[in-house]
Amino acid sequence: MSIDPTTTTAWQALQDLADVFTIDLREEFDNDDNRVADFTARASDLYVDMSKSLLTREVRDALLSLAAECKVEEYRDAMFAGDKINVTEGRSVLHTALRRKQGDTLTVDGQDVIGDVHAELDKVYDFANRVRSGQWRGITGKPITHVVNIGIGGSDLGPKMAYEALKPYVQDGLECRFVSNIDPSDIYENTVDLDAETTLFIIASKTFTTLETLTNARLARTWLLDQLRDQGIVTEDSESEAIAKHFVAVSTALDKVAEFGIDPDNAFGFWDWVGGRYSVDSAIGTSLVVAIGPENFAEFLAGFRAIDEHFANEPAEGNVPLLLGLLNVWYVNFLGAESHAVLPYVQYLHRFPAYMQQLTMESNGKSVRSDGSYTEYDTGEIFWGEPGTNGQHAFYQLIHQGTRLIPCDFIAVANPAHGLKDGETDVHELLLANFFAQTKALAFGKTEEEVRAEGTEEKIVPARIFEGNKPSTSIMAPELSPKVLGELIALYEHITFVEGAVWGIDSFDQWGVELGKQLAKDLTPAVAGDEKALRETDASTRALIDYYRNERE
Numbered sequence: 001m002s003i004d005p006t007t008t009t010a011w012q013a014l015q016d017l018a019d020v021f022t023i024d025l026r027e028e029f030d031n032d033d034n035r036v037a038d039f040t041a042r043a044s045d046l047y048v049d050m051s052k053s054l055l056t057r058e059v060r061d062a063l064l065s066l067a068a069e070c071k072v073e074e075y076r077d078a079m080f081a082g083d084k085i086n087v088t089e090g091r092s093v094l095h096t097a098l099r100r101k102q103g104d105t106l107t108v109d110g111q112d113v114i115g116d117v118h119a120e121l122d123k124v125y126d127f128a129n130r131v132r133s134g135q136w137r138g139i140t141g142k143p144i145t146h147v148v149n150i151g152i153g154g155s156d157l158g159p160k161m162a163y164e165a166l167k168p169y170v171q172d173g174l175e176c177r178f179v180s181n182i183d184p185s186d187i188y189e190n191t192v193d194l195d196a197e198t199t200l201f202i203i204a205s206k207t208f209t210t211l212e213t214l215t216n217a218r219l220a221r222t223w224l225l226d227q228l229r230d231q232g233i234v235t236e237d238s239e240s241e242a243i244a245k246h247f248v249a250v251s252t253a254l255d256k257v258a259e260f261g262i263d264p265d266n267a268f269g270f271w272d273w274v275g276g277r278y279s280v281d282s283a284i285g286t287s288l289v290v291a292i293g294p295e296n297f298a299e300f301l302a303g304f305r306a307i308d309e310h311f312a313n314e315p316a317e318g319n320v321p322l323l324l325g326l327l328n329v330w331y332v333n334f335l336g337a338e339s340h341a342v343l344p345y346v347q348y349l350h351r352f353p354a355y356m357q358q359l360t361m362e363s364n365g366k367s368v369r370s371d372g373s374y375t376e377y378d379t380g381e382i383f384w385g386e387p388g389t390n391g392q393h394a395f396y397q398l399i400h401q402g403t404r405l406i407p408c409d410f411i412a413v414a415n416p417a418h419g420l421k422d423g424e425t426d427v428h429e430l431l432l433a434n435f436f437a438q439t440k441a442l443a444f445g446k447t448e449e450e451v452r453a454e455g456t457e458e459k460i461v462p463a464r465i466f467e468g469n470k471p472s473t474s475i476m477a478p479e480l481s482p483k484v485l486g487e488l489i490a491l492y493e494h495i496t497f498v499e500g501a502v503w504g505i506d507s508f509d510q511w512g513v514e515l516g517k518q519l520a521k522d523l524t525p526a527v528a529g530d531e532k533a534l535r536e537t538d539a540s541t542r543a544l545i546d547y548y549r550n551e552r553e
């Protein structure tokens with residue numbers, strides 16, 4: 001039975017607090033010298049300032065009581081131990097095992113999970129070293145210069161986001177590309193300028209059944225063989241050799257990989273206890289390992305591990321993922337927030353918000369609890385964002401002066417990857433000044449008196465007032481290293497976990513993606529012109545397909 005959080009004493013206490021809740025962050029800062037220290041915590045390399053949140057100590061205490069009543073810590077321990085907490089799929093949830101140290105032990109269903117993880121990791125490392133050193137060669141004996149990862153969802157967003165984030169660590173002469181969309185323009189644009197002789201495809205799919213990935217994998221195979229045939233390099237007899245040298249796969253379904261024609265020796269596995277959106281640190285990250293090398297990847301894993309250990313062991317009062325997850329619950333269920341902005345002031349993190357969307361929204365976009373009963377409270381806020389300062393010139397207007405409550409996470413690092421100067425000015429400092437200015441403007445605003453005191457024309461005074469008390473959390477780290485990136489990802493994984501645990505939902509299934517997949521399959525014949533299939537569908541869909549068929553040249 002999942003706990004209905006609304007039946008807890010803490011929920012009622014929070015509701016009572018929310019009913020009369022007001023906060024003036026200016027006053028809080030003026031009257032409370034300890035606010036910053038008290039609402040700031042560290043987790044490994046991450047410095048997390050929650051002082052500009054809509055939090056009082058009373059609310060925080062009530063939130064911690066809510067976590068206790070909802071047994072969040074027990075549930076966390078069950079996850080780490082490998083209990084089958086993904087109840088609708090009957091699976092353990094063990095992405096944390098992917099980053100445990102060699103020599104640790106964890107036995108699940110009689111299997112040494114950590115031993116398996118390291119055996120597979122060694123295979124991936126060995127493969128990556130061979131590609132990086134030029135020992136792995138294409139069919140004509142040339143080393144690989146381009147790696148194309150074909151995958152979608154968790155088999156794309158994580159590796160791509162991390163590759164973009166860690167560009168400064170990518171080996172010279174190697175480039176990774178990522179093809180995900182079934183829109184054929186995606187694979188076209190990503191292969192049009194490539195030389196088949198020096199291109200290696202990684203087909204990444206947990207299930208190895210995903211329509212987009214298998215279609216793109218077949219298109220890639222055709223592209224490769226056509227190019228090599230046209231150049232007289234490959235004949236029918238040497239096709240399988242070409243595939244072996246230019247295709248590897250990552251999957252939990254190694255039998256399906258073999259069916260596709262990829263040599264099982266060139267396949268890397270993982271396990272059904274790793275959810276797709278939690279898989280960047282499994283063999284799904286193979287393209288990243290090739291790009292940044294095993295040593296950097298090991299550092300990336302160390303970052304995850306540091307936050308896992310913090311989440312598992314830090315007492316509740318200083319446990320950052322726990323506090324941030326609970327803070328989100330406060331915003332969603334008691335203050336009515338519907339969305340949450342993630343704003344990295346690090347250009348290399350430009351895909352981080354997109355990655356976060358799958359992590360958070362596929363995990364917590366649920367309206368039934370694990371036992372099948374309906375949630376009669378909101379779950380799963382909408383995560384969105386863009387890097388700063390770009391967003392400032394686009395949507396920040398709504399955050400500052402709109403009618404909605406949008407909690408924001410600002411992320412920045414002290415040391416830039418490229419310390420460029422504009423004359424005497426360190427440009428990274430301009431970036432950081434913007435970060436600090438935004439969180440300050442959101443929290444403290446600008447009063448009517450202040451606007452007037454600037455000599456503002458009376459009729460536009462209201463338009464120039466900033467209410468303030470717009471919440472933000474600031475997350476800083478020394479630099480965007482592989483370790484820090486691992487820490488950031490693990491932080492949000494566990495924030496997501498905490499929210500799901502309070503809401504009593506299964507954050508590890510994703511049944512909501514199935515219906516559309518099934519209908520797409522059913523509609524394919526109608527789109528292709530099958531009259532009977534067309535007649536069987538609804539009037540709107542039929543009209544759309546008619547429009548398509550009439551317009552298509």
Ligand SMILES: O=P(O)(O)OC[C@H]1O[C@H](O)[C@H](O)[C@@H](O)[C@@H]1O
Binds near residue numbers: 153207209210277362
């Ligand atoms: O890795 P695959 O099995 O190809 O799945 C790719 C993605 O598609 C599914 O529809 C799920 O929504 C995602 O969680 C998953 O990451």
